[in-house]
Amino acid sequence: MSDLETFRQETRFWLEENGPKGLRGRTATDIEGVWGGQKWVPEHPDERVWLERMGAKGWTAPTWPTEYGGGGLSKEEAKVLAEEMRVLRLPQALVGFGLTMIGPTLLRFGNEEQKKQHLPRICRGEIRWCQGYSEPGSGSDLASLQTKAERDGDDFIINGTKVWTSYADKADWIFALVRDDNSGIKQEGISFLLIDMDDPGVNVSPILLISGKSPFCETHFTDVRVPVSNVIHEIGAGWTVAKALLGHEREMIAGTFGSGAKSKAPNGRSALSSLAVERVGERDGRVDDPVVRDDVAQTEMDTKAFGLTVKRTQDAAKVGHLPGPESSMFKVYGTELNMRRYELMVRILGPDALGWEGEGFDTFALDTTREWLRSRGNSIEGGTSEIQLNIISKRVLGLPD
């Protein structure tokens, strides 16, 4: 028996023994996913035990080195683990910006002490992270940011405001871009800084969105004292770190939204196909309206092709390929595809998509309308589609400014 086959058998046995029965079959449609952190309240009693078991094995971050709390698995072994989890229909034990954004960035740019301090706690889901990049007036033109970092001995004193900070009210730490020097070009004099959200002077105020949810906050820093040792990479070299992290973020956004994972119906069909069959009708196994059928088929084929392309890139990432400007192509395509999918679902729902709350509307229609509204943000978060197209034209196609 090959080593990989032995690993598969051991993994299957371990998952059978340790994968809580109560979580099996729960998919992204049922749960938002476990983000962990000190303020986390589990939706299901088994989520905590599942996180503890997977975290102790390092399998929340299967390919990260064991000395930093990861599983130390090879790419092939990680693939086997994912396959076996799918067989038992076990959800990810942990998701979030720690695993997808700041973790990979620390592995690349963090010093030994920073890696030892943060990575194991990320793997165990003890710390939830948020991202402090955007400011009022500095979104697409991120390098114009003005949150000030003034040196005072071994500390920086931070003053300024970040905006659109997703889940700042639930986070324990923030990775933020701050300006320590105003004298050079705007990309210089930026530092990438880790800040404890419990530090005195950090305040968050939630922003209510059109979808009825409030996942965003304004994050205010007033004379917040942060050790200089919390700077990742070098002081003033934060722009390089910021861009690398954005590559991870764009791939994560593309993978999350473009794959259609959130829109799976319980019967195994995509939510879009199920909806089309249910609302438009079915004849000879086909959606009974040629126009809707064409649109559904095209969207499903694009989703499948895109999902496979993203998976190929994720496999490449596991063997050390770092995301480059091509992550912008995924970001544009994946998010436009997600918006197209929800547009079509809302079109099929017709007047039922006009519901907001109360009696007489089915939950699926209400959820779809809210997700449709949420999807509008896809073309903005992680850098707008226009900015991605600029990056593709310059850095992928080599076109002049």
Ligand SMILES: Cc1cc2nc3c(=O)[nH]c(=O)nc-3n(C[C@H](O)[C@H](O)[C@H](O)COP(=O)(O)OP(=O)(O)OC[C@H]3O[C@@H](n4cnc5c(N)ncnc54)[C@H](O)[C@@H]3O)c2cc1C
């Ligand atoms: C759902 C969601 C979650 C987010 N989460 C976070 C977060 O956690 N942390 C964080 O820091 N930020 C977050 N953001 C903020 C996001 O990164 C910014 O909104 C985004 O970068 C755009 O910046 P802006 O809103 O200031 O728009 P602006 O930069 O003012 O852009 C306005 C419009 O002008 C266009 N435009 C601007 N410059 C150009 C150009 N050079 N060429 C062509 N068109 C241009 C843009 O494409 C856009 O259509 C989030 C945003 C959303 C929607």
